Amino acid sequence: MTTEPKRKPSRTARPASPHETKNDTNGQDAAPGRLSRRRLLTTAGTAGAVGLAAGAPAGALAHSAATGDDGPALTALGSTAVPFHGTHQPGITTPAQAHAHLAAFDLAPGAGRREAAALLRRWSGLAAELMAGGTPEADTGVARDAGPASLSVTIGLGHGFFDATGLTGARPAALDPLPAFSADVLDEGRSNGHLWLQIGADDALVAFHALRALHRAAGETATLRWQMTGFNRTPGATARPMTTRNLMGQVDGTNNPAPGDEDFERHVFVPEGGDPAWMAGGSYVVFRRIRMLLDAWEARPLAEQERVMGRRKSDGAPLTGERETDPVDLAAVGPDGRGVIAANAHVRVTAPETNGGATMLRRSFSYHDGFRDDGAPDAGLLFLCWQADPLRAFVPVQRKLDRGDALSEFVRHEASGLFAVPGGAREGEYVGQALVEGY
Ligand SMILES: C=CC1=C(C)c2cc3[nH]c(cc4nc(cc5[nH]c(cc1n2)c(C)c5CCC(=O)O)C(CCC(=O)O)=C4C)c(C)c3C=C
Numbered sequence: 001m002t003t004e005p006k007r008k009p010s011r012t013a014r015p016a017s018p019h020e021t022k023n024d025t026n027g028q029d030a031a032p033g034r035l036s037r038r039r040l041l042t043t044a045g046t047a048g049a050v051g052l053a054a055g056a057p058a059g060a061l062a063h064s065a066a067t068g069d070d071g072p073a074l075t076a077l078g079s080t081a082v083p084f085h086g087t088h089q090p091g092i093t094t095p096a097q098a099h100a101h102l103a104a105f106d107l108a109p110g111a112g113r114r115e116a117a118a119l120l121r122r123w124s125g126l127a128a129e130l131m132a133g134g135t136p137e138a139d140t141g142v143a144r145d146a147g148p149a150s151l152s153v154t155i156g157l158g159h160g161f162f163d164a165t166g167l168t169g170a171r172p173a174a175l176d177p178l179p180a181f182s183a184d185v186l187d188e189g190r191s192n193g194h195l196w197l198q199i200g201a202d203d204a205l206v207a208f209h210a211l212r213a214l215h216r217a218a219g220e221t222a223t224l225r226w227q228m229t230g231f232n233r234t235p236g237a238t239a240r241p242m243t244t245r246n247l248m249g250q251v252d253g254t255n256n257p258a259p260g261d262e263d264f265e266r267h268v269f270v271p272e273g274g275d276p277a278w279m280a281g282g283s284y285v286v287f288r289r290i291r292m293l294l295d296a297w298e299a300r301p302l303a304e305q306e307r308v309m310g311r312r313k314s315d316g317a318p319l320t321g322e323r324e325t326d327p328v329d330l331a332a333v334g335p336d337g338r339g340v341i342a343a344n345a346h347v348r349v350t351a352p353e354t355n356g357g358a359t360m361l362r363r364s365f366s367y368h369d370g371f372r373d374d375g376a377p378d379a380g381l382l383f384l385c386w387q388a389d390p391l392r393a394f395v396p397v398q399r400k401l402d403r404g405d406a407l408s409e410f411v412r413h414e415a416s417g418l419f420a421v422p423g424g425a426r427e428g429e430y431v432g433q434a435l436v437e438g439y
């Protein structure tokens, strides 16, 4: 492996520029002197959200974001940094980036609580450094010249982590294995795991660089169990910030709860004083690798595709409304006396109103892993949803989808995972410290 000395300053932590924007504060106030701005919970990127929306060409932003002292300024896209430290971990309310890696690890035989604690400390330190645009020791140089590009690293703990570290008594009931669903065709080798990483960045090299550095830092303590690569729309690809589309062509993410909504924190995060105490500020993520049967889907007429979802494909508007953000009217009846939104339409089956208020924050990535032996694309959704309690959110909704969702005919759930994502680390601390040192 090629290594090179620590280098400055293009990927070295640097003072904030007044032009620099942060798109997510993880529950902390933005640093003084920085522009605090909450980007939409879509893949609308920095250039799209600021430069284009303000009528300025993206290039103008590139020059205004002066940061380095040894070369041309970084663009706003490259210079955007997400804070690692905060009440919550990054990568939950952070707008979904254009590139992502998900990776699960198992603790090596003989690695226990002490080794796990050291690994969580190493990963946290590395994540904080990389997210600030710094360059770790013995760096590979892959992200050289790039800024942090909204890099976020999120660390989760799976069911097996607790037995392996002798912390079985601290395992939350919410981490009990998900029930089996009748349509599941799960590959255990690509499911679950003791430890989980979600890495997102608006630059593919920055994302890979972080994955490689974190993998190397696992050392002898943990071995890679599975890894998947995902993507979303690139910031600035659309004329204005828009909700992203999935590989079926649907506008996906419209009816997500948003930070600032009345019950957002309650639905997504474990409260201070919640159970267990070490999960305060944390969340539970459900991961499903869902392959899309694109040949079958694309062969269906537009009207049928829209019936399956209950929304228009062109702009994501509900079949009962005009605009994407119009509320879905589940009671509306058409001239034929039937519900305008079909009984098995995906938006009806999943709506909080039809699930006793069950609410989750969806933050997924598309994937494409080449083509299968039958010639069909191996492509779909790395579905990720965040909630304070999966037994009250993902599980009941997925049970209902499993019983009768018009979309089921076109998708296959092939891998699964459930991870406890502890609250964010404070400066000088590391993710999961309250568990591995405090319990
Ligand atoms: C168990 C939870 C869910 C799974 C699994 C799931 C899979 C899945 N969804 C889409 C595409 C869309 N989903 C949309 C809405 C939507 N989906 C869920 C939950 C799951 N989806 C919820 C809770 C909602 C919101 C319901 C509401 O409040 O209206 C939409 C509509 C636009 C939007 O609101 O995001 C799309 C499109 C795919 C393709 C898929 C599996 C591959």
Ligand SMILES: [Fe+2]
Pocket: 346, 350
């Ligand atoms: Fe959905």
